[in-house]
Amino acid sequence: LIFVSFQTVCRQLNSTLWLNVGGRSIHSSAVCCKNRAARIRVGKGDRPVTYEQALHPHQIAHRKGWLSQHTSNLQGEDGAADRTVEDLFIRRLIYGTFHGCLADELVIKRRGNLLVICALMLQKLPPHKYYFLVGYTEELLSHFYKCPVKMEIQMLEEKSVYKYL
Amino acid sequence: MASSYTHVGRQIHRATKLVRRDVKDALQRRYFGLGSATFQQPAATVSGSAEEIVIPRKKTWNKEAVLQALASTVNRDPTASHYVFQDDSYLTPRTSAEFKLYSLAQESGRTAAKYFINTYPKYFQKDFANPHIPCLMPETLELQVNEVSEAALIERIQLRKVKAAVDMYDQLLQAGTPVSLDLTNDLLDLISLYGDCDPARGDAPEQRTEEMGEEQEDVKRRKGMPQKASDFLRLVWRENNNAERIFNMMPERNRRSYGALIRGMVKHGAYSKAFNTYTDLLNNRLTGDVHIFNALISAAPEVREKYVEKWDLIVDLLKQMAEQKVKPTLLTFNAVLKALRRCGSLGRTQAFPVINEMKALGIAPSLATYDHVLGIFYKAATSAQGHTEILQDVLSEISGKSFTAQDPDDVEFFKDAMRICLATKDIEQAYRVHSLLGVGENWKLLGDSYYQSIYYGRFFNLLCMMEHIDVVLKWYKELIPSLYYPNSQGMRDLLQALDTDNRLDLIPQIWKDIKRMGHDNKTELVEEMLSLMARENQIPEVQQSFADCALDVKALYTQTDRRVPLSWSAGSLSSITSILLAAERTQQAWEMLKLFKLANRVPSESLMNQFLESVKASNNAQQAVELVQISASFCLSITPNLMERVQQEFDLTEEQRNTLSDLESSTAMSD
Numbered sequence: 001l002i003f004v005s006f007q008t009v010c011r012q013l014n015s016t017l018w019l020n021v022g023g024r025s026i027h028s029s030a031v032c033c034k035n036r037a038a039r040i041r042v043g044k045g046d047r048p049v050t051y052e053q054a055l056h057p058h059q060i061a062h063r064k065g066w067l068s069q070h071t072s073n074l075q076g077e078d079g080a081a082d083r084t085v086e087d088l089f090i091r092r093l094i095y096g097t098f099h100g101c102l103a104d105e106l107v108i109k110r111r112g113n114l115l116v117i118c119a120l121m122l123q124k125l126p127p128h129k130y131y132f133l134v135g136y137t138e139e140l141l142s143h144f145y146k147c148p149v150k151m152e153i154q155m156l157e158e159k160s161v162y163k164y165l
Numbered sequence: 166m167a168s169s170y171t172h173v174g175r176q177i178h179r180a181t182k183l184v185r186r187d188v189k190d191a192l193q194r195r196y197f198g199l200g201s202a203t204f205q206q207p208a209a210t211v212s213g214s215a216e217e218i219v220i221p222r223k224k225t226w227n228k229e230a231v232l233q234a235l236a237s238t239v240n241r242d243p244t245a246s247h248y249v250f251q252d253d254s255y256l257t258p259r260t261s262a263e264f265k266l267y268s269l270a271q272e273s274g275r276t277a278a279k280y281f282i283n284t285y286p287k288y289f290q291k292d293f294a295n296p297h298i299p300c301l302m303p304e305t306l307e308l309q310v311n312e313v314s315e316a317a318l319i320e321r322i323q324l325r326k327v328k329a330a331v332d333m334y335d336q337l338l339q340a341g342t343p344v345s346l347d348l349t350n351d352l353l354d355l356i357s358l359y360g361d362c363d364p365a366r367g368d369a370p371e372q373r374t375e376e377m378g379e380e381q382e383d384v385k386r387r388k389g390m391p392q393k394a395s396d397f398l399r400l401v402w403r404e405n406n407n408a409e410r411i412f413n414m415m416p417e418r419n420r421r422s423y424g425a426l427i428r429g430m431v432k433h434g435a436y437s438k439a440f441n442t443y444t445d446l447l448n449n450r451l452t453g454d455v456h457i458f459n460a461l462i463s464a465a466p467e468v469r470e471k472y473v474e475k476w477d478l479i480v481d482l483l484k485q486m487a488e489q490k491v492k493p494t495l496l497t498f499n500a501v502l503k504a505l506r507r508c509g510s511l512g513r514t515q516a517f518p519v520i521n522e523m524k525a526l527g528i529a530p531s532l533a534t535y536d537h538v539l540g541i542f543y544k545a546a547t548s549a550q551g552h553t554e555i556l557q558d559v560l561s562e563i564s565g566k567s568f569t570a571q572d573p574d575d576v577e578f579f580k581d582a583m584r585i586c587l588a589t590k591d592i593e594q595a596y597r598v599h600s601l602l603g604v605g606e607n608w609k610l611l612g613d614s615y616y617q618s619i620y621y622g623r624f625f626n627l628l629c630m631m632e633h634i635d636v637v638l639k640w641y642k643e644l645i646p647s648l649y650y651p652n653s654q655g656m657r658d659l660l661q662a663l664d665t666d667n668r669l670d671l672i673p674q675i676w677k678d679i680k681r682m683g684h685d686n687k688t689e690l691v692e693e694m695l696s697l698m699a700r701e702n703q704i705p706e707v708q709q710s711f712a713d714c715a716l717d718v719k720a721l722y723t724q725t726d727r728r729v730p731l732s733w734s735a736g737s738l739s740s741i742t743s744i745l746l747a748a749e750r751t752q753q754a755w756e757m758l759k760l761f762k763l764a765n766r767v768p769s770e771s772l773m774n775q776f777l778e779s780v781k782a783s784n785n786a787q788q789a790v791e792l793v794q795i796s797a798s799f800c801l802s803i804t805p806n807l808m809e810r811v812q813q814e815f816d817l818t819e820e821q822r823n824t825l826s827d828l829e830s831s832t833a834m835s836d
Contacts, residue, residue, distance in 0.1 A: 123255055127267060128270035130251075131250075131268075132274040134251070134274065135270070135272065135275040136277050139275040139278035139282075142301055143282045143301050146298055146301045155253050155254075155256060
């Protein structure tokens, strides 16, 4: 009871700011400290969810691994922001190129100069189409990032469900 | 003391370096220590004096020692597919058609990406690679310079745009600007190389223009042979084409101009014209160069008919070469040997003097040289004639040597050598040829996937013929399917080998491989396999596995879901039925009998007898009567015999006796 109303009260407090049209006062309320990043909330129980999606980010390094592996977060290394932006670009590009075929998030590894994109895909297209898209992506990304890019694909029959939330 | 040690150490170092160079290629994989570390140990370490402690010199490793050590632990993985494919069972090709399809699909993906990169280069210009990687930058394939100038001509020549270059040249001449001799020579080279036709661009869509259509009409298209695209179009040197026209217009010509024309003519088939141009060259008091002579020598067999005349022409050309002080190269000698292949018996006498000449000049032969020698001595028609040991001699000479690609005909060596081994049925030499592939860089000279399939096909054929089944199976696991996808003839050879060595129990496993490779729609292969299984009775476990296999095959004949099913023949039906009977699956065997009627095929008499035996074993009189009825319906001559035996050996009820006597009378009447 109490926390449901707490949440709605917060929202109402925040929304009441705009109802005070005449006055110009600062109104502060208690902050609603709720983490919402990369979590799927428990629902009815009919939504299938993979292992990656089911575990929350605080489980990284406990029950989860990293999706993007590079050394720029070590002491004295730079370029972390560039790597992150590259990762985002690559994820979107591959999500669009292999639309509907991805079974799970990409894992991007950097070994020296080489950029390895490890993807889990569903068996939706015949294999020669997958090879076409792989050749296309590798070539395009190599030319874009000026480094060799390799894709390693594993095929699944269907998405592996960890639990239903 | 120290100085003598260092002196000895240096001697040892030099000696090990010499030894290392020789054994490096052969032993690099295993004894990486020899290649990557330099031992600076003095020789006399522990000779006698136990009190003297000799501290060995520090071992230095080269930078790749760790990688070489790791590489030596990894041999080729025969269960993995080709390295260009993804390592996943859904994406691994299982037949040679899939292999080609997937690799071509990947390549076309790459060309699609290159098309986008070159069409929108502004997104790919940011260069943060340090050091700069030029192959990852977009290429400019479109013409930049558009005004009539020499720079535009240079650009068109560099981008290999033949027609545009010729147009630009004509415009320059019309405008009156003189074009330099070197540039004109470059233009002539371009036209002669491409035969006055624009080379097909990889990523541009195919443009069928009218000129292309004309040339393709009179060119024989070789369908079904996965050759390179350039082989499909054999361009012909047209009369008075642009090269000749420009050549005639040139105010002054030098040796390079003549050379471009002659080489173009020889490449595109105008051989006698090439010789005429050469005479022009001599009349203008110029001398030829080595490329001109190479081209003329390779054209010599085309312009003369008799062997002696051909050889005389070649000798004449070589003499002129010596007079004009042109030094012959490897390509010259290879051209001579290639021409000698077309000189019949004269080739055999002249081949060795040519090779001795080559060695006297210090030119190391390439694989193409040996290929031509083998071609001279082993003609296709004469298989076992002439006790030539040339193949052994050639292999002894080149064993352990690593060759590089110096002549376009180098790639023919391995498949031709294997063809000779197959024709002479010499398995020892075949092993030597195969081991030569493992030396150094020789694997690069095996050729593209088509040549590889020919080579491995011949090798496997020879193995199946000559070797024991265990050796054959070892090679089967090693070669197939990682290196080679056998065709149905190869699988039949394997079945023959199994039959020869009496290992028919392996047939169900081979059947699985046949299905995987997509040869299960080849009727001869399937029928041969079935007849091998049905020929004799086997021990019970083997018989059961045969029965399962036979049922699997039967499913192929009846399924209609995805592809055209095979059509029944009497042989295949009988084989499957007898296999099922021998495995005591009588119910399914009876179903097969009904299939005979449906497929309009007649069962054989031995099959009927086999049925009778099995029915007797189960002592089912009703089935016996049915058997006789079926036999009568096919009007088999064995029917009366069967009837007699059934009447004698079975206890029949009254009804059954009546049926039998009816049948007897009906068959007697029809006789």
